[in-house]
Amino acid sequence: MGTGISFKRPDGKDARGYLANAARGNAPGVVVIQEWWGLSEQIKGLADRFALAGFDALAPDLYNGVVVPYHDTDAANKEMNSLDFMDATTQTVRGAAQYLARNGAKVGLTGFCLGGAVTIIGVTKIPELAAGVAFYGIPPEQAAKPADVKVPLQGHFANRDDWCTPQVVDAFEKGMKAAGKTAEFFRYEADHAFVNEQRAAVHDREAAELAWGRATEFFKKHLG
Numbered sequence: 001m002g003t004g005i006s007f008k009r010p011d012g013k014d015a016r017g018y019l020a021n022a023a024r025g026n027a028p029g030v031v032v033i034q035e036w037w038g039l040s041e042q043i044k045g046l047a048d049r050f051a052l053a054g055f056d057a058l059a060p061d062l063y064n065g066v067v068v069p070y071h072d073t074d075a076a077n078k079e080m081n082s083l084d085f086m087d088a089t090t091q092t093v094r095g096a097a098q099y100l101a102r103n104g105a106k107v108g109l110t111g112f113c114l115g116g117a118v119t120i121i122g123v124t125k126i127p128e129l130a131a132g133v134a135f136y137g138i139p140p141e142q143a144a145k146p147a148d149v150k151v152p153l154q155g156h157f158a159n160r161d162d163w164c165t166p167q168v169v170d171a172f173e174k175g176m177k178a179a180g181k182t183a184e185f186f187r188y189e190a191d192h193a194f195v196n197e198q199r200a201a202v203h204d205r206e207a208a209e210l211a212w213g214r215a216t217e218f219f220k221k222h223l224g
Helices: 041-050 072-084 085-100 115-127 166-178 205-223
Strands: 002-006 012-019 030-035 058-062 107-110 129-136 151-159 181-193
Touching: 002 129, 012 041, 012 085, 030 041, 030 085, 030 205, 041 058, 041 085, 058 085, 085 107, 085 115, 085 166, 107 115, 107 205, 115 129, 115 151, 129 205, 151 166, 151 205, 166 181, 181 205
Parallel strands: 030 058, 030 107, 107 129, 129 151, 151 181
Antiparallel strands: 002 012, 012 058
Protein backbone atom coordinates (compact mmCIF):
# COMPACT_ATOMS: atom_id res chain seq x y z
CA MET A 1 0.00 0.00 0.00
CA GLY A 2 2.74 2.45 0.97
CA THR A 3 6.01 3.37 -0.68
CA GLY A 4 9.60 4.13 0.22
CA ILE A 5 10.49 7.83 0.19
CA SER A 6 13.34 10.13 1.12
CA PHE A 7 12.84 13.34 3.08
CA LYS A 8 15.01 16.09 4.54
CA ARG A 9 16.08 16.35 8.14
CA PRO A 10 16.29 19.86 9.68
CA ASP A 11 20.10 19.70 9.23
CA GLY A 12 19.63 19.16 5.48
CA LYS A 13 20.70 15.51 5.42
CA ASP A 14 18.55 12.94 3.67
CA ALA A 15 16.58 10.33 5.57
CA ARG A 16 14.47 7.47 4.31
CA GLY A 17 11.15 6.02 5.38
CA TYR A 18 7.94 4.27 4.45
CA LEU A 19 4.97 6.48 3.57
CA ALA A 20 1.33 5.36 3.46
CA ASN A 21 -1.19 8.01 2.47
CA ALA A 22 -4.83 8.21 3.52
CA ALA A 23 -7.53 8.27 0.86
CA ARG A 24 -8.44 11.89 1.55
CA GLY A 25 -6.11 14.66 0.50
CA ASN A 26 -6.07 16.82 3.62
CA ALA A 27 -5.41 14.09 6.18
CA PRO A 28 -3.56 14.68 9.45
CA GLY A 29 -0.22 12.95 9.84
CA VAL A 30 1.20 10.28 12.14
CA VAL A 31 4.91 9.49 12.39
CA VAL A 32 5.35 5.80 13.28
CA ILE A 33 8.56 4.71 15.02
CA GLN A 34 9.99 1.21 14.79
CA GLU A 35 10.78 -1.33 17.49
CA TRP A 36 14.42 -2.23 18.17
CA TRP A 37 14.26 -4.69 15.24
CA GLY A 38 14.25 -1.88 12.66
CA LEU A 39 11.76 -0.79 10.00
CA SER A 40 10.15 -4.23 9.71
CA GLU A 41 7.21 -5.33 7.58
CA GLN A 42 5.13 -5.27 10.76
CA ILE A 43 5.81 -1.54 11.29
CA LYS A 44 5.07 -0.85 7.63
CA GLY A 45 1.81 -2.72 8.13
CA LEU A 46 0.93 -0.42 11.02
CA ALA A 47 1.63 2.60 8.80
CA ASP A 48 -0.74 1.09 6.22
CA ARG A 49 -3.34 0.62 8.94
CA PHE A 50 -3.04 4.24 10.05
CA ALA A 51 -3.59 5.27 6.42
CA LEU A 52 -6.77 3.18 6.27
CA ALA A 53 -7.86 4.91 9.50
CA GLY A 54 -7.55 8.30 7.81
CA PHE A 55 -4.00 9.45 8.54
CA ASP A 56 -0.97 10.03 6.34
CA ALA A 57 1.59 7.79 8.05
CA LEU A 58 5.38 8.00 7.70
CA ALA A 59 7.68 5.47 9.36
CA PRO A 60 11.27 6.77 9.25
CA ASP A 61 14.06 4.21 8.97
CA LEU A 62 16.24 4.87 12.03
CA TYR A 63 18.60 1.97 11.24
CA ASN A 64 19.35 2.98 7.64
CA GLY A 65 18.14 -0.23 6.05
CA VAL A 66 19.09 -2.73 8.77
CA VAL A 67 16.24 -5.01 9.86
CA VAL A 68 17.14 -7.51 12.57
CA PRO A 69 15.46 -10.98 12.60
CA TYR A 70 13.09 -11.42 15.53
CA HIS A 71 15.13 -14.21 17.14
CA ASP A 72 18.38 -12.18 17.26
CA THR A 73 17.97 -10.06 20.40
CA ASP A 74 21.74 -9.55 20.68
CA ALA A 75 21.85 -7.89 17.25
CA ALA A 76 18.76 -5.81 18.05
CA ASN A 77 20.32 -4.66 21.31
CA LYS A 78 23.52 -3.73 19.47
CA GLU A 79 21.61 -1.69 16.90
CA MET A 80 19.55 0.09 19.56
CA ASN A 81 22.59 0.88 21.70
CA SER A 82 24.45 2.30 18.70
CA LEU A 83 21.55 4.61 17.84
CA ASP A 84 21.99 8.27 18.76
CA PHE A 85 18.51 8.76 20.23
CA MET A 86 18.75 12.55 20.34
CA ASP A 87 19.90 12.84 16.73
CA ALA A 88 17.29 10.30 15.62
CA THR A 89 14.52 12.20 17.40
CA THR A 90 15.44 15.84 16.82
CA GLN A 91 16.61 15.29 13.22
CA THR A 92 15.18 12.19 11.52
CA VAL A 93 11.87 12.01 13.40
CA ARG A 94 11.42 15.77 13.34
CA GLY A 95 12.14 15.75 9.61
CA ALA A 96 9.37 13.17 9.19
CA ALA A 97 7.00 15.36 11.20
CA GLN A 98 7.90 18.38 9.09
CA TYR A 99 7.29 16.36 5.92
CA LEU A 100 3.79 15.42 7.05
CA ALA A 101 3.06 18.97 8.28
CA ARG A 102 4.12 20.69 5.05
CA ASN A 103 0.53 21.33 3.91
CA GLY A 104 -0.57 22.62 7.30
CA ALA A 105 -1.68 19.25 8.67
CA LYS A 106 -1.53 18.49 12.37
CA VAL A 107 0.94 15.71 13.16
CA GLY A 108 1.12 13.08 15.90
CA LEU A 109 3.93 10.72 16.88
CA THR A 110 3.67 7.09 17.91
CA GLY A 111 6.16 4.30 18.46
CA PHE A 112 6.71 0.86 19.89
CA CYS A 113 9.42 -0.42 22.26
CA LEU A 114 12.46 1.66 21.23
CA GLY A 115 9.94 3.78 19.32
CA GLY A 116 7.91 4.35 22.47
CA ALA A 117 10.96 5.88 24.11
CA VAL A 118 11.60 7.98 20.99
CA THR A 119 7.97 9.12 21.09
CA ILE A 120 8.34 10.45 24.63
CA ILE A 121 11.59 12.22 23.75
CA GLY A 122 9.79 13.62 20.70
CA VAL A 123 6.88 15.10 22.63
CA THR A 124 9.39 17.05 24.71
CA LYS A 125 11.56 18.26 21.81
CA ILE A 126 9.68 18.40 18.47
CA PRO A 127 7.61 21.60 18.11
CA GLU A 128 5.64 20.36 15.09
CA LEU A 129 3.79 17.71 17.11
CA ALA A 130 0.20 18.02 18.37
CA ALA A 131 -0.05 14.68 20.24
CA GLY A 132 1.87 11.51 21.07
CA VAL A 133 1.03 7.87 21.73
CA ALA A 134 3.78 5.70 23.26
CA PHE A 135 3.70 1.91 23.33
CA TYR A 136 5.79 0.16 26.02
CA GLY A 137 8.81 2.44 25.93
CA ILE A 138 10.00 5.21 28.26
CA PRO A 139 13.43 6.86 27.98
CA PRO A 140 15.80 7.62 30.86
CA GLU A 141 14.92 10.81 32.70
CA GLN A 142 18.01 12.59 31.40
CA ALA A 143 16.58 12.17 27.88
CA ALA A 144 13.04 13.36 28.63
CA LYS A 145 11.52 14.57 31.89
CA PRO A 146 7.77 14.18 32.54
CA ALA A 147 7.47 17.91 33.19
CA ASP A 148 8.89 18.68 29.72
CA VAL A 149 6.11 16.94 27.76
CA LYS A 150 4.55 19.66 25.59
CA VAL A 151 1.49 17.96 24.03
CA PRO A 152 -1.24 15.51 25.09
CA LEU A 153 0.28 12.06 25.62
CA GLN A 154 -1.32 8.62 25.67
CA GLY A 155 0.59 5.52 26.77
CA HIS A 156 0.02 1.77 26.42
CA PHE A 157 2.02 -0.52 28.70
CA ALA A 158 2.23 -4.20 29.60
CA ASN A 159 2.05 -5.36 33.21
CA ARG A 160 4.36 -8.29 32.41
CA ASP A 161 7.06 -6.10 30.86
CA ASP A 162 10.61 -6.59 32.13
CA TRP A 163 12.07 -3.84 29.91
CA CYS A 164 9.63 -0.94 30.33
CA THR A 165 8.59 -2.07 33.80
CA PRO A 166 5.40 -1.09 35.64
CA GLN A 167 7.55 0.79 38.17
CA VAL A 168 9.07 2.95 35.42
CA VAL A 169 5.62 3.60 33.95
CA ASP A 170 4.13 4.54 37.32
CA ALA A 171 6.97 6.94 38.05
CA PHE A 172 6.65 8.71 34.71
CA GLU A 173 2.88 9.01 35.01
CA LYS A 174 3.22 10.36 38.55
CA GLY A 175 5.75 12.92 37.30
CA MET A 176 3.43 14.08 34.55
CA LYS A 177 0.49 14.48 36.89
CA ALA A 178 2.63 16.38 39.39
CA ALA A 179 3.61 18.76 36.58
CA GLY A 180 -0.02 19.26 35.55
CA LYS A 181 0.44 17.58 32.17
CA THR A 182 -2.27 15.94 30.07
CA ALA A 183 -1.70 12.17 29.99
CA GLU A 184 -3.70 8.98 29.91
CA PHE A 185 -1.84 5.74 30.53
CA PHE A 186 -3.36 2.31 29.99
CA ARG A 187 -2.03 -0.97 31.34
CA TYR A 188 -2.71 -4.41 29.89
CA GLU A 189 -2.30 -7.91 31.32
CA ALA A 190 0.10 -8.72 28.52
CA ASP A 191 3.78 -9.02 27.62
CA HIS A 192 6.16 -6.46 26.11
CA ALA A 193 5.48 -5.99 22.37
CA PHE A 194 1.92 -7.32 22.62
CA VAL A 195 0.86 -5.35 19.51
CA ASN A 196 3.30 -7.20 17.22
CA GLU A 197 1.21 -9.89 15.51
CA GLN A 198 4.32 -11.35 13.86
CA ARG A 199 5.60 -12.48 17.26
CA ALA A 200 3.17 -15.17 18.36
CA ALA A 201 4.89 -15.68 21.72
CA VAL A 202 3.96 -12.18 22.94
CA HIS A 203 1.10 -11.00 20.70
CA ASP A 204 -2.19 -10.43 22.49
CA ARG A 205 -4.91 -9.71 19.96
CA GLU A 206 -7.49 -8.47 22.44
CA ALA A 207 -5.08 -6.05 24.12
CA ALA A 208 -3.67 -4.95 20.76
CA GLU A 209 -7.09 -4.15 19.32
CA LEU A 210 -8.15 -2.29 22.45
CA ALA A 211 -4.95 -0.23 22.38
CA TRP A 212 -5.33 0.44 18.64
CA GLY A 213 -8.85 1.76 19.09
CA ARG A 214 -7.77 4.02 21.92
CA ALA A 215 -4.78 5.32 19.97
CA THR A 216 -6.70 6.14 16.80
CA GLU A 217 -9.49 7.86 18.74
CA PHE A 218 -6.89 9.89 20.63
CA PHE A 219 -5.27 11.01 17.38
CA LYS A 220 -8.62 11.85 15.80
CA LYS A 221 -9.44 13.99 18.84
CA HIS A 222 -6.15 15.91 18.81
CA LEU A 223 -5.24 15.93 15.11
CA GLY A 224 -8.66 16.23 13.48
